[in-house]
Amino acid sequence: MNSENEIGFLAAFSGKLAGGNHHSGFVPPVFDSLSENSFLNIGMTELSHINQEIKNIQKLKEEGFQERVNRLKNLRKHHSVLLQTKLYNSYAFLNQYGEEKSLNELFKAASYKNPPAGAGECAAPKLLQYAFEQKMKPLALAEFWWGQSPKSEHWKHKHFYPCCKEKCEPILTHMLQGLKQE
Numbered sequence: 001m002n003s004e005n006e007i008g009f010l011a012a013f014s015g016k017l018a019g020g021n022h023h024s025g026f027v028p029p030v031f032d033s034l035s036e037n038s039f040l041n042i043g044m045t046e047l048s049h050i051n052q053e054i055k056n057i058q059k060l061k062e063e064g065f066q067e068r069v070n071r072l073k074n075l076r077k078h079h080s081v082l083l084q085t086k087l088y089n090s091y092a093f094l095n096q097y098g099e100e101k102s103l104n105e106l107f108k109a110a111s112y113k114n115p116p117a118g119a120g121e122c123a124a125p126k127l128l129q130y131a132f133e134q135k136m137k138p139l140a141l142a143e144f145w146w147g148q149s150p151k152s153e154h155w156k157h158k159h160f161y162p163c164c165k166e167k168c169e170p171i172l173t174h175m176l177q178g179l180k181q182e
Helices: 039-060 065-090 103-109 123-133 165-175
Strands: 092-094 100-102
Touching: 039 065, 065 100, 065 103, 092 123, 092 165, 100 103, 103 165, 123 165
Parallel strands: none
Antiparallel strands: 092 100
């Protein structure tokens, strides 16, 4: 419901659709990891260069190569951890009170070491984020599977499912804070 008490609906998809994040009729992502020249794409390119350098050194078996490889592997690990931390801090979720918390904050509070891969990309957090940004009040939310099922037989076309516990529960606990169930 918007500020004029008009009732409407929002639509979202989990993950990416047709290799992209932005499609007409759907809310945008909470954080656009595909944007050109983003820190994530630049960081991933740097990791690829480090990986390639490790492969090149191992192929050549240069004198003292193991020491260089170990240094590069440590650099890669350090760079990867920093990139992942920055990524998880870039996903910031609102609740109806305008309080914002990052994936890192939400999952640490829920006793996770790190957020799982793909956290923040599900439809429900995207829908709620957009609604709160636009000063809308969510009245109902439903998620269903559309399309061919992946390898697991769990997901069935046109069937409704609850939010995933592993990726969404810590996020939705924050986002739904104070909303009444009717």
